[in-house]
Every structure is written in structure tokens, then in C-alpha cells.
Amino acid sequence: MAKVLIIGLDGATWRVLEPWARAGRLPHLAALMARGSWGTLRSTVPALTLPAWSSLMTGRNPGAHGVFAFRRLAPDRYDSPGLASASDLRTSTLWEVAGRAGQRVGVINVPPSYPIRPVNGFVVSCLLTPPGERFTDPPELARELDGYRIDLQPPRGVVLDDPANREPALAYLDGLRALTRGRAAAVLHLMRTRPTVLLGVVFYAPDRVQHCFWTYVEGGAAPDADVAAGVAAVYAALDEAVGELTAAAGPDATVILVSDHGFGPKPAHAVHVNRWLADAGLLRQRPLWTLRRKMIRKLLPSSWRGRFDTLDRILVQRPRSRAWADTLEPGTAAVWIHVADRYPYGCVNPGAEYEAVRTEIVTGLGALRGPEGEPVFQAVQRREELYHGPYVAEAPDVIAVCTPRFGVVYHSLRRDLGQRALFSPFHEEGFSGAHDAMGIYLLAGPQVQALGRHREYPIESIAPTALHLLGVPIPRSMDAPACTSVLDPDFLRRAPVRFTDEAPDATAPSPGWRSPEDEAVVAARLQALGYLE
Incomplete structure (x- = not known):
């Protein structure tokens, strides 16, 4: 069984989880809180899925791993060169460092993990995976996960926490609950059939629920009782997954529960x-830009409009x-x-x-x-x-x-x-919740003190903490210290933190997106989730 089990709850925040756990609605989480140490995990800037998970699994800030957003950034051109992916992550991950030290690892749906970077173990890729593309390594693992679903996007442009949209809201919540249960079942299967020393999995449902149903989770009056029950059922499924995976890992495992960022109400x-x-x-804005656009759209043939109906020709005087x-x-x-x-x-x-x-x-x-x-x-x-x-x-x-x-x-x-x-x-996209930088961490296990609520740590501290718990030296190039204040002093005396001068390696170049069509499909998915314009 895993010596270190990392459970990611995308977008999870203590402002929701703590009151729900204390009210008895999340009993497995409450049990971990009682026997562990937990607090705020400060996210990256921006507090966004791709750079944040990249920093969590590399122990480095975006300036050191190269992923700043869902789009690639290019400070020498006027548009983005495309979507970011695992090919833009230009340093070693926790999984790779542990694997090179001889530890078997498993990685499930941790972004960015498409295109797949093989590890000493197995990988199930993330929400960036285009339909029909290989999503596991080794490839034959996909047969064991027949019917596996990586993500579920909301219906685009529908305000799901509006009572007028209760039917699509209930359908989406049912889908998220099924997605969560299916992920937990797949992870339990892989824990039995492909045991590892380090295992990491991310559940996407908290982010999806909080974007679409913040009015139901923040503690106010619920606009619709059935939708409120559907939201509660998703969190109950997440709590059950945490309990099942913790039990399967065994009493000797250290559980690290984390999120990539926190959440709050959308801006006013x-x-x-x-x-x-x-x-x-x-x-510099061009004068009469609305008239310019009307003339171009009215007078030019459709084959020419794409060349002239642009920001720079209509709206912005870029040279000035x-x-x-x-x-x-x-x-x-x-x-x-x-x-x-x-x-x-x-x-x-x-x-x-x-x-x-x-x-x-x-x-x-x-x-x-x-x-x-x-x-x-x-x-x-x-x-x-x-x-x-x-x-x-x-x-x-x-x-x-x-x-x-x-x-x-x-x-x-x-x-x-x-x-x-x-x-x-x-x-913006009909969402009621928005990201903030205050994510979560919780550590529980035989090497962890039961301190309850504890100090804040940066998201870059998780990778060195996991490596230390595995007995693997921490690369000095990682940005943040391990979370040693939560660890048992006797354990630290027996196993002091060790470092290595191993440099961030030049990871093997990845092909990136296989085709423009693949990239476009993923971009549309991210737009529906509110991650892209």
C-alpha cells in the first residue's frame, strides 16, 4: 500500500469544508482533521488550476517551472501561441524525483499530465486529454479502466444555481456524483492491482460545484431544496472517497489532503x-471603431473579413x-x-x-x-x-x-x-463562485502530530514534504521548505531532512498537442469551465 497518499480536491476551501465537517456532514474528513494537522495552503499567482498543481508537484513557482496559465504566454507577440500542457512543464515533478530514487508511483488526473510523461509506475492523464487520445501509461491500463471518465463540463451559458434551471442543475450534480464515485472505484482498483509507494489523485468536483453553486455551499438559504440535496450528495461522495482511499492505504500511510486554490463568491x-x-x-484606441467594424462586416467579402476584422485593425492602435x-x-x-x-x-x-x-x-x-x-x-x-x-x-x-x-x-x-x-x-459565464488563493492542506498519519488547525504553508511545500516522508532527498532547487512543523519531532530526529544538489532536469521534449483540432476541442472544454476566454 502507499506510504504517502496525496488526495487532491480541486478548489477545496476550509470556508466550506470546516463548517460542514464540524456539523457532521463530512465524517471522514472530520476524522482526519481530529488526528492530523491542517491549515491554509497559499496558491500561486494566478490562483489557477494549471500553474497551481504544477507548483504543488514540482515544489517550484511558475517562474521556475514555466506554466503561468491555461494559455502559453509569449512576451514577444500579440496573441497567445496556444494552450499550455504538460509539455510546458519544464522541470522535474515529485513523481519523477521519487521514481528516479527507485520508488514506484501512481498519478491519477493531476493536471497537467497530458501529454503523458511516463513515471516509474503508472499515469492516468488529466482534463487536458483530447477525446480518443491515449490517457494512460502503460497503454494497456486503459483496458482496466473501461468507461473511465476524466471530467464533466457544465452546460455552457446556463446559470445553474438559478431555480429556473433546476433540471440541468440536478442532472449536472448527478453527473458529478457519479464521476466522483467512479474515480474512487478506479483508484481503489489500482491500489489493489498496481501497488505504489507514492500515489496522487485529484478529484475535480469541488471546483465544479463551487463555480456553479456557490450560493448553496456558502451557508445561506438554499434557493431550491432538491438542488441543495444534490450539492450535499456530491460532497458526501467526496467524503466517502477520502475515507475509502485512506482506509485502503492502511494505518502506516501518511495522507496529504490538498487543493490547488480556494474559493469564494464571485466579484461584485x-x-x-x-x-x-x-x-x-x-x-491608444482607434476612433470610430464601431463604425469601422460595421463597414468591414458589411462591405468586405467573407473571405477577407478575417484579415481585417481584428483588434489591431479596428480597435487598438498598437504602434502607439x-x-x-x-x-x-x-x-x-x-x-x-x-x-x-x-x-x-x-x-x-x-x-x-x-x-x-x-x-x-x-x-x-x-x-x-x-x-x-x-x-x-x-x-x-x-x-x-x-x-x-x-x-x-x-x-x-x-x-x-x-x-x-x-x-x-x-x-x-x-x-x-x-x-x-x-x-x-x-x-462572467453565469458562475456564482470564484477562485481565491486560500487552498487547503491536511496531513495525518503515524509521522504527523495532531495539532489541529495550524499555520499557513505555500503550495510549493507539498512536494518536499512528500519526498521527505518517502526518505528521498529534497532537491535544493525546490522553492519552499517541507512542512516540518506538523511532523513528529521523534520522526525528524530519526529521519532528518536531507537535500540533494540535483538540478531541475531538462525534461525530455514532449510533442504537445497532436493536432489543432485536439487543441480546439480542449479549449472549448476549458471555456465551458470558465478557464479561458
């Missing part, structure tokens, strides 16, 4: 960062613009500086002018206040203040994280510049 206000940049004279913003996720804005030696039409000189523009943006956005005088951003930072490592130059020049009442919108150039006002009501 959208802040239009590109409107702010335009008003500050940093972004010094900066623009886009959205990494609804709580995080990326601001790019139009540097002359990076972009084809760059107009900001590197060096002193570049730093002056960045300072103007950092100062201006940091001082921005909302309609009621409240701060709009909790942090506005230069990329090198936030990240470190070989891939910092791929990050946005400035990153702005919103306070909880504010958010940024997808398609932000078009939608921001279409607004005359700096703020508007936040409406």
Missing part, C-alpha cells in the same frame, strides 16, 4: 484595466500603445509593456523608459479605488518581484491581483475598451 464589480490604461494615455492588459483568470490581470526590442511594433525603449512605464502602472493600479472608495487590487507587482527562475521573462511585465469584490473579464481588450466607465457589474 468588473474593473476594466484596459479602459484605465487608455484613460492614462498608455493604450505602450501597454495593454489581458486576463489570466477572473481575479488576476496581466499587463504587457510594448517594449521595442521584443515586439514588432514596440514603442517603449528598454531600460529607463520601460521601468518608468512599469512604475506608472504599478503606482496607478495600486492606488485605484472602487465606487465606494475601497482598494481594487490587493497586490500589483513587477514580474521579478513575484516570480524567480529561468522562465520569469515569459511572465507579464506587471501582474495585478484583485481584491475579492473586484474581477477582470475575458476578451478584456474588446470588452474593456467598449466601456466608457472604469467599473461595471461583474458577469
Whole structure:
């Protein structure tokens, strides 16, 4: 049985789990809380699935592993080069480090794990897997998982926590419950047939429920009793899965329960960062842009419209613009500086002018206040203040994280510049919940003290903690310390933390997406989940 069992609950937050456990609604979680140590696991910036799970399993920040968002970032072009995947994760994972040390590992649905990177054990890939593509390694493992489903996307554009949509809401919740039960059954099967020393699995249901049904989980009055029961049934299935996997791992295993980020209510206000940049004279908007678009769509043949109906030909005067913003996720804005030696039409000189523009943006956005005088951003930072490592130059020049009442919108150039006002009501994909940085961790097992609620740890601390529990030296290149304050002092005396100078290896190049069609299918799936514009 597994010596270390990592159970990921995507998007799980103590603001939901703690009161539900204390009320007796999650008995297996409550039992782990009683015999373990738990607290807040601070996510990455942005607090988003792909960079956060990447940091959890590498022990490194996005600047050191290269995954910043669901899209690849390119600071030398005006559009994204495509979706990110496991091929963009450019350092060793926990699973690979343990495998090279001779430990057998299993990885199930931990993003990003498509395209599959083989390990000393087995892999079942993640939500990035296109339909019909190989989703296991070794390939024959797929036959043991006949009918296995990786994810379930919500019906797009339907506000599921609106009582008027109770039928699709109930169907989606039934699907999530079945997905959770099916995943638990598959993991239990693999624990019996393919035993490992380290096993990691991620359940996606908490994220899906909290995006769509936050009004049902935050503790207020439920708009519909049947939908409330459906939400509770999904959490009950998750709790049962935690209990079953913990029991199957055995009394000698250490259980690490984690999430990639937390959750809260959706923002009340959208802040239009590109409107702010335009008003500050940093972004140049073309005059009469709505008329230009109407003329192009009316007068040009359809075969030509794609060439001319673009942001740069209709809306933005790129050569005269010094900066623009886009959205990494609804709580995080990326601001790019139009540097002359990076972009084809760059107009900001590197060096002193570049730093002056960045300072103007950092100062201006940091001082921005909302309609009621409240701060709009909790942090506005230069990329090198936030990240470190070989891939910092791929990050946005400035990153702005919103306070909880504010958010940024997808398609932000078009939608921001279409607004005359700096703020508007936040409406994005009909969701009622939104990510925040306050994820969860819980450790329980023979080497763990029963401290109850404990201190905050960064998400990068999980990989070194798991390696230490396995007796594997921790690469010094990992960013954060192991969670030693929760470990038994006698265990630490018997097994002091050891380090190795093993460098982050240059992982074998991966083919990435097999075809543009595969990438497009996955992009549509991520859009339905609210992860992409």
C-alpha cells in the first residue's frame, strides 16, 4: 500500500469544508482533521488550476517551472501561441524525483499530465486529454479502466444555481456524483492491482460545484431544496472517497489532503484595466471603431473579413500603445509593456523608459479605488518581484491581483475598451463562485502530530514534504521548505531532512498537442469551465 497518499480536491476551501465537517456532514474528513494537522495552503499567482498543481508537484513557482496559465504566454507577440500542457512543464515533478530514487508511483488526473510523461509506475492523464487520445501509461491500463471518465463540463451559458434551471442543475450534480464515485472505484482498483509507494489523485468536483453553486455551499438559504440535496450528495461522495482511499492505504500511510486554490463568491464589480490604461494615455484606441467594424462586416467579402476584422485593425492602435492588459483568470490581470526590442511594433525603449512605464502602472493600479472608495487590487507587482527562475521573462511585465469584490473579464481588450466607465457589474459565464488563493492542506498519519488547525504553508511545500516522508532527498532547487512543523519531532530526529544538489532536469521534449483540432476541442472544454476566454 502507499506510504504517502496525496488526495487532491480541486478548489477545496476550509470556508466550506470546516463548517460542514464540524456539523457532521463530512465524517471522514472530520476524522482526519481530529488526528492530523491542517491549515491554509497559499496558491500561486494566478490562483489557477494549471500553474497551481504544477507548483504543488514540482515544489517550484511558475517562474521556475514555466506554466503561468491555461494559455502559453509569449512576451514577444500579440496573441497567445496556444494552450499550455504538460509539455510546458519544464522541470522535474515529485513523481519523477521519487521514481528516479527507485520508488514506484501512481498519478491519477493531476493536471497537467497530458501529454503523458511516463513515471516509474503508472499515469492516468488529466482534463487536458483530447477525446480518443491515449490517457494512460502503460497503454494497456486503459483496458482496466473501461468507461473511465476524466471530467464533466457544465452546460455552457446556463446559470445553474438559478431555480429556473433546476433540471440541468440536478442532472449536472448527478453527473458529478457519479464521476466522483467512479474515480474512487478506479483508484481503489489500482491500489489493489498496481501497488505504489507514492500515489496522487485529484478529484475535480469541488471546483465544479463551487463555480456553479456557490450560493448553496456558502451557508445561506438554499434557493431550491432538491438542488441543495444534490450539492450535499456530491460532497458526501467526496467524503466517502477520502475515507475509502485512506482506509485502503492502511494505518502506516501518511495522507496529504490538498487543493490547488480556494474559493469564494464571485466579484461584485468588473474593473476594466484596459479602459484605465487608455484613460492614462498608455493604450491608444482607434476612433470610430464601431463604425469601422460595421463597414468591414458589411462591405468586405467573407473571405477577407478575417484579415481585417481584428483588434489591431479596428480597435487598438498598437504602434502607439505602450501597454495593454489581458486576463489570466477572473481575479488576476496581466499587463504587457510594448517594449521595442521584443515586439514588432514596440514603442517603449528598454531600460529607463520601460521601468518608468512599469512604475506608472504599478503606482496607478495600486492606488485605484472602487465606487465606494475601497482598494481594487490587493497586490500589483513587477514580474521579478513575484516570480524567480529561468522562465520569469515569459511572465507579464506587471501582474495585478484583485481584491475579492473586484474581477477582470475575458476578451478584456474588446470588452474593456467598449466601456466608457472604469467599473461595471461583474458577469462572467453565469458562475456564482470564484477562485481565491486560500487552498487547503491536511496531513495525518503515524509521522504527523495532531495539532489541529495550524499555520499557513505555500503550495510549493507539498512536494518536499512528500519526498521527505518517502526518505528521498529534497532537491535544493525546490522553492519552499517541507512542512516540518506538523511532523513528529521523534520522526525528524530519526529521519532528518536531507537535500540533494540535483538540478531541475531538462525534461525530455514532449510533442504537445497532436493536432489543432485536439487543441480546439480542449479549449472549448476549458471555456465551458470558465478557464479561458
